[in-house]
Amino acid sequence: MRRRIISLTVLAALVATVLFALPLGIAVLKYYRDDTTADLERAADAAALAVSHELNTGLTPHVPPPDEDDEAEGQVGIYGPDGRLLAGHGPAVGGPIERQAASATMDVVTGREGGELVLAVPVVSGARTTGVVRAAVPVADLTLRVGLTWLGMAGLAVAAIGASWLMARRFTTRLVRPLDELVCAAERLGDGDFTARGPRAGITEIDRVGEALDATAARIGRTLERERAFSAEASHQLRTPLTGLRLQLEAALQTPGADPHDAIRAGIASADRLERTIEDLLALGRERRAPRAELDLDALLDEVRQAGAGLLEPHGRALRIIRQDPPPARVAAAAVRQVLGVLLDNAATHGRGTVTVVARDAGDALAVDVADEGPDLGENDPFASAPTGHGIGLRLARSLAEAEGGRLRLSRPDPPTFTLLLPTADPCPDGQHP
Structure with missing residues (x-):
């Protein structure tokens, strides 16, 4: 050039x-x-x-x-x-x-x-x-x-043509240098360095290319960071059904006189829940989702009961589910299922005693409380990523709730109670779903 x-x-x-x-x-x-x-x-x-x-x-x-x-x-x-x-x-x-x-x-x-x-x-x-x-x-x-x-x-x-040649070399160097820098920035972007930014040359057309490259790098960087975070959180989320399956199999091994068919059936149910979890995470990871239908709360609570039994019964703990005239909600069932799964796993891993799930009417929202009899959480932020990684699942649960137009918060530190708030109407009035 x-x-x-x-x-x-x-x-x-x-x-x-x-x-x-x-x-x-x-x-x-x-x-x-x-x-x-x-x-x-x-x-x-x-x-x-x-x-x-x-x-x-x-x-x-x-x-x-x-x-x-x-x-x-x-x-x-x-x-x-x-x-x-x-x-x-x-x-x-x-x-x-x-x-x-x-x-x-x-x-x-x-x-x-x-x-x-x-x-x-x-x-x-x-x-x-x-x-x-x-x-x-x-x-x-x-x-x-x-x-x-x-x-x-x-x-x-000859002098005029020579001057033209010298000026052309000078201005060409000024013109080509930012293009060379753009090539280097594009190569860095191709190598995975999403902090690469294009130069500014004071030339409108070249600056527009640099701005487009910067926007692309930033967008790809955010997308990759979000995908990495989602992958890490999703892998943590898969431990819940795997833990339940392992506990059921260990319990079957510790009781040799028990009917193995019951353990097999429980294992198959846990495998089904694991498969459901994988499907839910894949569906929630897509940028475009199907239009939201009305949440089948009864079926969802029944799944929670089965999952909770697999997590809590091996430790001699109970699960109690209470319905207090909950209103209908139009949200993705997969997202709510995964949020409640995270809360159950959190209660089973870090809590004590009976785990209580209450579905109630919170005015313009459907509220689902998950509480246990564990110690006071005090001033600690359970959604922060701790060195042990316990906050990863809760962060995923919060992001899934917010994606559905809801909220997830610690409503009471003692006893530890997490509340999931879901809108009773479609959060996208114009019918456009992300």
């Missing part, structure tokens, strides 16, 4: 120089020719005035010395009517130009004779021509003057 821009710039300068130099060169040639003719005419007129008296009286004329600035010095000759050279410089016998001037049909006669540019003027006394003044300059002198001028013009043209 750099070479192409420089080549086009130099070519444009060359074309412009040629288009300007051609008429200027022709004008220079015409100017020098006219200027030389004017010099010859002045020299011839001055000589004609000086020798007219001698020619009219039949005396031998004497050519006056030329002025210091007269470029026709030594080129003036005086001829008689018969065409013979009387004084000055020139051929011994005049040529066609001198004869034409002697006929007195024209005041000034110009032309070329041999290698000279010649101008002849007649000297007239009344109706009689008494002589001819011839002024001449070598054509080579005129050619030299024109050639030197053209050479100077060519030098200026």
